[in-house]
Amino acid sequence: MTDNKKIGVLTLHRSNNYGAMLQAYALSKFLCELGYEPFIVNYHMESASVRTYLTQPLVFLAKVAGKSALSWNFIRSKVSDWKGKSSEGEFTRIFEKFREEHLRITKQVYNYESLKSDPPEAYAFVVGSDQVWAADFVFSSPVFLLGFVGKDVKKISYAASFGKAELERYLQPVFKIHITDFDAVSVREKSGVDLIRNLANFDATHVVDPTLLLTDYSEIIDYSLVPEGEYMFSYRLGQSEELTRWMNETLDAIGASESLPHYVVSTNSAKSTITSGEALQPTPGQLLGLIERANLFATNSFHGTVFALLLRTRFLTFARDSASDKQNLRLTELLSTLGMDDRYCAPVLGQSEVLEKSAAPCRFDKAFETLADRRDASAAFIEHALQE
Secondary structure (H helix, E strand, O other), X not given: OOOOOEEEEEOOOOOOOHHHHHHHHHHHHHHHHOOOEEEEOOEOOOOOOHHHHHHOHHXXXXXXXXXXXXXXXXXXXXXXXXXXXXXXXXXXXXXXXXXXXXXXXXXXXXXXXXXXXXXXXXOEEEEOXXXXXXXXXXXXXXHHHOOOOOOOOEEEEOXXXXXXXXXXXXXXXXXXXXXXXXXXXXXXXXXXXXXXXXHHOOOOEEOOOHHHOXXXXXXXXXXXXXXXXXXXXXXXXXXXXXXXXXXXXXXXXXXXXXXXXXXXXXXXXXXXXXXXXXXXXXXXXXXXXXXXXXXXXXXXXXXXXHHHHHOOOOEEEEOOOOOOOOHHHHHHXXXXXXXXXXXXXXXXXXXXXXXXXXXXXXXXXXXXXXXXXXXXXXXXXXXXXXXX
């Protein structure tokens, strides 16, 4: 008989990314608080095989066209990615230690075939959060659509994200097949609700990111890297050269205006293009400590924005890319929902306008009232889904 307390979680736990680590921690912690015994399935995603592309040439062409693979900007971004990845090893130890100390991950490493033939025992499987339904993940295998889970085991998504407002046409059939087998579906962005309804005539619930379910991070928060005196701190994810230059030059102007020294953390490809601030390599807990004690925090990260809100730190959220319906969508939706649109800096907004935003106070009280209601509704969704 299956233990009705064991919950298998499918998420992006292997990424050396602060947001990925903290959302995995938050979902596991919340499930523990509900009385369950969550574990993260140690799934190593397969790359799409050459055979897959040869048998589906239209898919291959669609992916190439969608990424403008022949453009100079795309090639240049890949060179930047390669340079950044060469320094990624510096963060590996930090994230591996966090996984070992705070995440319960299966010792067995799985791929789709091993999950299909012999999945770990669980009462339910939960997929989410983060961009688990991004195109490449869905195309490689149906693991993040819980395609390996048997009919007698609950299938739930919590705050799953597509990372965009529309799903590529070539992915729609496989997504439609698997999503209708779920017992309960929730998504992180409002756009995901409409996407699933239009695609599969299936009702999804809009919930908060797992990091917003928790109100107390004292178990992991660490102030050991916090500098003396006032300071500005920024956490930036990889983006185009144009937006990187815009964000750096704008932060330099704010630092000069407010006489604030600038400390910055940036992983992977973004690290190779940093030209502003003193670089730090904090643990996830130290990152939270740096955010909380900052006089001003700047980020282009969704989870960076989340923790600025939770820790009540004066902040600015910069655009991640130049399109409104891609990486920026989750940023603008979150801030709009909480009535804090004024903290968002649209692409290449002028320095005077950003300085004006920076000087304005953050209206946290009203945002927290809205967040409390959203948090309660989101917690109710997952409790009900697991008890049904």
